[in-house]
Amino acid sequence: MRTAATELLGIEHPLIGFSRSPGVVAAVSRAGGLGVLGATAYTPEQLDAQLTWITEQVDGKPFGVDVLIPAKSVPGDPSNLIASLRAQIPEAHVKFVDELLAKYEIPTDTGKALFTDDLLSGLAGSGAEALLEVAFRHPLALIANALGPAPEAMLKLGREHGVPIAALVGSPKHAQQQLERGVDLLIAQGTEAGGHTGTIATMVLTPEIVELAGETPVLAAGGVASGAQMAAALALGAAGVWCGSVWLRSEEDITPREIKEKFLAADSGSTLRSPTRTGKPARQLRSAWHDAWESPGAPPPLPMPLQPLLVNDAWNRIDAAAEVGHPGALELESFFIGQVVGRFRQLEPAYDIATGIVRDCEARLREVAALVTP
Amino acid sequence: MRTAATELLGIEHPLIGFSRSPGVVAAVSRAGGLGVLGATAYTPEQLDAQLTWITEQVDGKPFGVDVLIPAKSVPGDPSNLIASLRAQIPEAHVKFVDELLAKYEIPTDTGKALFTDDLLSGLAGSGAEALLEVAFRHPLALIANALGPAPEAMLKLGREHGVPIAALVGSPKHAQQQLERGVDLLIAQGTEAGGHTGTIATMVLTPEIVELAGETPVLAAGGVASGAQMAAALALGAAGVWCGSVWLRSEEDITPREIKEKFLAADSGSTLRSPTRTGKPARQLRSAWHDAWESPGAPPPLPMPLQPLLVNDAWNRIDAAAEVGHPGALELESFFIGQVVGRFRQLEPAYDIATGIVRDCEARLREVAALVTP
Numbered sequence: 001m002r003t004a005a006t007e008l009l010g011i012e013h014p015l016i017g018f019s020r021s022p023g024v025v026a027a028v029s030r031a032g033g034l035g036v037l038g039a040t041a042y043t044p045e046q047l048d049a050q051l052t053w054i055t056e057q058v059d060g061k062p063f064g065v066d067v068l069i070p071a072k073s074v075p076g077d078p079s080n081l082i083a084s085l086r087a088q089i090p091e092a093h094v095k096f097v098d099e100l101l102a103k104y105e106i107p108t109d110t111g112k113a114l115f116t117d118d119l120l121s122g123l124a125g126s127g128a129e130a131l132l133e134v135a136f137r138h139p140l141a142l143i144a145n146a147l148g149p150a151p152e153a154m155l156k157l158g159r160e161h162g163v164p165i166a167a168l169v170g171s172p173k174h175a176q177q178q179l180e181r182g183v184d185l186l187i188a189q190g191t192e193a194g195g196h197t198g199t200i201a202t203m204v205l206t207p208e209i210v211e212l213a214g215e216t217p218v219l220a221a222g223g224v225a226s227g228a229q230m231a232a233a234l235a236l237g238a239a240g241v242w243c244g245s246v247w248l249r250s251e252e253d254i255t256p257r258e259i260k261e262k263f264l265a266a267d268s269g270s271t272l273r274s275p276t277r278t279g280k281p282a283r284q285l286r287s288a289w290h291d292a293w294e295s296p297g298a299p300p301p302l303p304m305p306l307q308p309l310l311v312n313d314a315w316n317r318i319d320a321a322a323e324v325g326h327p328g329a330l331e332l333e334s335f336f337i338g339q340v341v342g343r344f345r346q347l348e349p350a351y352d353i354a355t356g357i358v359r360d361c362e363a364r365l366r367e368v369a370a371l372v373t374p
Numbered sequence: 375m376r377t378a379a380t381e382l383l384g385i386e387h388p389l390i391g392f393s394r395s396p397g398v399v400a401a402v403s404r405a406g407g408l409g410v411l412g413a414t415a416y417t418p419e420q421l422d423a424q425l426t427w428i429t430e431q432v433d434g435k436p437f438g439v440d441v442l443i444p445a446k447s448v449p450g451d452p453s454n455l456i457a458s459l460r461a462q463i464p465e466a467h468v469k470f471v472d473e474l475l476a477k478y479e480i481p482t483d484t485g486k487a488l489f490t491d492d493l494l495s496g497l498a499g500s501g502a503e504a505l506l507e508v509a510f511r512h513p514l515a516l517i518a519n520a521l522g523p524a525p526e527a528m529l530k531l532g533r534e535h536g537v538p539i540a541a542l543v544g545s546p547k548h549a550q551q552q553l554e555r556g557v558d559l560l561i562a563q564g565t566e567a568g569g570h571t572g573t574i575a576t577m578v579l580t581p582e583i584v585e586l587a588g589e590t591p592v593l594a595a596g597g598v599a600s601g602a603q604m605a606a607a608l609a610l611g612a613a614g615v616w617c618g619s620v621w622l623r624s625e626e627d628i629t630p631r632e633i634k635e636k637f638l639a640a641d642s643g644s645t646l647r648s649p650t651r652t653g654k655p656a657r658q659l660r661s662a663w664h665d666a667w668e669s670p671g672a673p674p675p676l677p678m679p680l681q682p683l684l685v686n687d688a689w690n691r692i693d694a695a696a697e698v699g700h701p702g703a704l705e706l707e708s709f710f711i712g713q714v715v716g717r718f719r720q721l722e723p724a725y726d727i728a729t730g731i732v733r734d735c736e737a738r739l740r741e742v743a744a745l746v747t748p
Contacts, residue, residue: 001745171643172716191565192575200642201566201575203597203606204713208642223577232577232606234742268574268582269545339578342546362746368608369743371375372736 001362004217005240008164008185009034009141010062013358014240015230016142016219017350018066022050023252026057027350032358034141036064044130051138064142064166065135069128069151082309089310093299097314100292104328106317129153136161142185144168147196147280150181158184168221168242170198175209179216186213187242190222194245194338196282197222197273203236210237225340227360231368234361243357245338250350258322259335260347262287268342277311277336279304285341287334289318375736378591379614382538382559383408383515384436387732388614389604390516390593391724392440396424397626400431401724406732408515410438410616418504425512438516438540439509443502443525456683463684467673471688474666478702480691503527510535516559518542521570521654524555532558542595542616544572549583553590560587561616564596568619568712570656571596571647577610584611599714601734605742608735617731619712624724632696633709634721636661642716651685651710653678659715661708663692 003014017028018036025035037054039047047065054063128151135143136157143158144166145151158165164184169175175186188209190202200208202222210218220233221242233241247253248263266285273281276293279302284290292298301307321329348356377388391402392410399409411428413421421439428437502525509517510531517532518540519525532539538558543549549560562583564576574582576596584592594607595616607615621627622637640659647655650667653676658664666672675681695703722730 003745172641173643190575190577192578198643199646200713200716201564201597202577203564203575203603204566204642204716207600207602208716223575226581228581228610229577231609231742234745235605235609235738236602237738267546268578269572272573339574342574342578342582364609364611365742365746368605368739369747371377371608372739373743 001234001358003234003239004215005185005219008217009064011141014219014234015354015358016064016240016242017247017354018144018242018244019247019250019253019350021247021250021252021254022054023254024247024250024350025063026054027250027252028247028354029054029058029061029063031351031354032061033354034062034064036066036142036144038066038146039131039135040066040068040146042131044127044134047131048134048137051135055138062139062141064140064144065138066144066146067128067131067135067154068146069132069154085306085309089302089306090299093302093310096299097311100289100332101314101317104288104332106314106321106326106329106332108317132157136163142166144185144187149177150183155181166219169209170205171200172205172208172212175212179213183216185217185219187219187221188238189242190220191273192283192339193222194248194271194283194341195336196278196280198281199273202233206233206236206238222338223340225338225343225357227357227362228364229340230357230361231364234365235368245340246353246357247350248335248337248341249344249347250353251347252350255335256319256323258325258330259285259319259333262330262333263335263337263341264344264346266337266341266344268339271337271339271341275301275307277308277315279307282336283338284336285334288331289334375608375732377608377613378589379559379593382591383438385515388593388608389728389732390438390614390616391621391728392518392616392618393621393624393627393724395621395624395626395628396428397628398621398624398724399437400428401624401626402621402728403428403432403435403437405725405728406435407728408436408438410440410516410518412440412520413505413509414440414442414520416505418501418508421505422508422511425509429512436513436515438514438518439512440518440520441502441505441509441528442520443506443528459680459683463676463680464673467676467684470673471685474663474706475688475691478662478706480688480695480700480703480706482691506531510537516540518559518561523551524557529555540593543583544579545574546582546586549586553587557590559591559593561593561595562612563616564594565647566657566713567596568622568645568657568715569710570652570654572655573647576607580607580610580612596712597714599712599717599731601731601736602738603714604731604735605738608739609742619714620727620731621724622709622711622715623718623721624727625721626724629709630693630697632699632704633659633693633707636704636707637709637711637715638718638720640711640715640718642713645711645713645715649675649681651682651689653681656710657712658710659708662705663708 012032015033020038028035166185167178168187206220217239219242220238224241225246322333386406389407394412399411402409540559541552541557542561580594591613593616594612598615599620696707
């Protein structure tokens, strides 16, 4: 299938696979799509090592990187910044999280280094640009910004290296802003998607963004995890699809097995949009965590970046305890996932998932073509 | 286009148009789709007259009826029932609604008869079966129940008259219940739809319901108002589409012009799912009404049928005042509508909307077919 997106990205199939797992990224690119590494959780050194590894795996095939960089970075020493942010968190919020973890008897000592502040320093200041500089040392086919307007540094580096720049959007207004900044590819992400997402469904959002975007290609994201859904996205006018959640049922995905098992047991109504992890509404699996934040007397979630500063250590403790089968941690355990989780049946290699989606999409397009060709 | 739905319903195009406006129903059927009249707001006598009129308009082409009947009807005298329900409404709720209307200076005397209790008696008891009996005196091609399991009386009359029975579902669980009752057609309605709706998006829900339904045809509903969206629904595996919101931009729709003008000005993010009109979450245009119900100190909405008993007179007053351009009423004014409202640009005849959707769907299917046929 040739579309404006396959031409722009130099790929065989208009299937773009976003994942924080390098093994998934390499597999999607090897399958003829484009793997895109979510770099947010990496330090610059880690990102460098992962991109080197991916380059070795894909045999010259293209891949991309997705970062999460604020449009305006905050100047100054990241450690001072974080201390000043921490001081803004109300005591009642800290107490609520402490009591919630105590109620579920989550151990304090996880035996693992916690990486909250490293990660947040990447978000908050010069760390973000360091990630970008590392990324552009590798042969990228795409750089994407996951949230908010594409930052100047990304636009500049993209232009210098001839790398197309993509942006995720959840509304026509955001699409218009990104088009004005000159991005090369828009990803229209519907409310059914995992992670940060708006309220407008893919079925409605995609044709609106396609109409706005004119010559700029649009990928559809949210609700796309099968060949039929990829075919539907193309019928909506998308030049391809951006899939994220589906890789969480791949063998290569680095998400702990305990979370993957919760995903396999979930149905399509088991998710919710909640700001209780990042401070912005993000779709995730509903768990006892969300029930607690919705219970009477719970404090309102704080804005980004205060809410992650408040809860990230808690999540490190929950994840670590869940990994050793702690019952309370398994009740609280959750992760970002879209509504497509309802059809997760078993784990498979990411390469097989990618080739299966493309094969089934082509078959479905032939079926619907028969409706109009006598 | 021939699908399992066109065969079942005896229609030319797999486009089913739901509307409370008889003029829309007749136009969709004349265009080769199936118009389905939403009968809930009619008395049995009114329904009889409207179905007689539609039969005269469609020149033998098929049409259907949609009712909203509780699975268990409540025995006894409807007027006693309503009095006992009214007694369950807390005083604080009555006060909240009174103060809200006073704040926006909504006149008490509308100069129109209010029909709340007539309408609710239809919902509550024998009135519902009277509607059904009237409906089956006419040459129906489909009878649908909009909410909850298909009631016994509908199943029985449908079988006797050889009329296919359809049910709207918003989750796999509800679909399973309807299949067990033996319905002939499922309508998978995504969260982006107007009116009563669940949380799962059409892109995700449709293939799940298609898989569950086996040989039973499935229509996709929610987010379908254009040829591209109809093509996407067919790609998802639906045997056709069920469109409701799109007719609210038709000239024949009976919704007051003031509401239609709010729709033409809205964007796809202007709706919300709210239980503040019917007691169950229903998608509608956001207005000052919803802001008030979300403000600090507002009471929680009551369950169905108490919430409509609480607010229906208020809505009659708001609608009547909005019709004569009352500024406060125009701020509060709203109606049930899906996210597709964002692309409403101008009013058109319903016949032109229907034929345009079919024509554009066929064109889009030919375009995507070209992706897989060299």
